[in-house]
Amino acid sequence: MIDNGRKRIIPNEVLLPEVARLISEGHTVTLTVRGNSMNPFLVDRRDRIVLGPFTDNDLQLNTVVLARDTNGRIVFHRITRRNGKELTLQGDGNIRITEQTNVDDVMGIMIAAIRKEKEYPCNGRIWQRYSFWWLKLTPVRRWLLAIFRRIRRVTTQ
Template sequence: MKTISLPNDIFIPQIKDLIDEGHTATFHVRGFSMRIFVEDRRDKVLLGPCNEKPKVGDVILAKACLCGATPDEIISAPHYVLHRIIQIENNKIILRGDGNIIGREVCEQKDIIGIALGFYRKGRQNPDLVTGLKWRIYSRVWIFLTPVRRWILAAYRHIWLRLFPIKIEQ
């Protein structure tokens, strides 16, 4: 199968159009910010419309800005992220990738493109649905471990990945 890479500025609006029409979209994730459960170029996300009000713990694709950005930075530097909601304050949604230790982004509900329904991990043909017991346990444990994530992620990068390198689909 041939793989085509497109810039997010072209690709994500197409995904948004599909989701706005009520479809789901599946694509390979890029980046390491959702590590250790979702790996760059290995895993795929299944996105659908965010028909309900999002909740803390949901993983969403959104157009977001860095928390604490100045008004000029907010206008000039929005970017797309697939991250977990860690806090909701009125209309402001705070996001953080599972593989991020301190970085956070902010968006509003209108900036949400889609919500993760599941993840195709490790080349599997069936997704781990976010409503499934396995994914709910992963999520709760990982959120609970936030204070010690720095050490877990370091061990994962420096020990686990050397012993068990990531196999990427071609």
């Protein structure tokens, strides 16, 4: 949020329920990514995401969602498994950690990613290919993430 030309940081506990309310009213919301759990493809404070409304049918494998997990935390992660109304979520930058939620606790889905002012729709060919392969590469994700972190460290120094 910008206030008189200055950025204001709003705590997630305040911001994200308001985001969920706007989405439930049919709006889309654009946010700057905070955190590293969706690395390497969504980078903290660099990339932006567009979140929007969804139907039950939209909550399929590889869809990235904003949801409250069974521990009450709000997470922004990818659906890696669906069993009826139960969803398993995992951040792209996570090797083993998953969260559980259900369809009723999903607040919105990612419609697009914005990197360097270029928008990548989630239903577009580029994002779909990335999503498919990233999930398939889960067994070797540890090494891929290690390479990414080393490259990132070198380029940010």
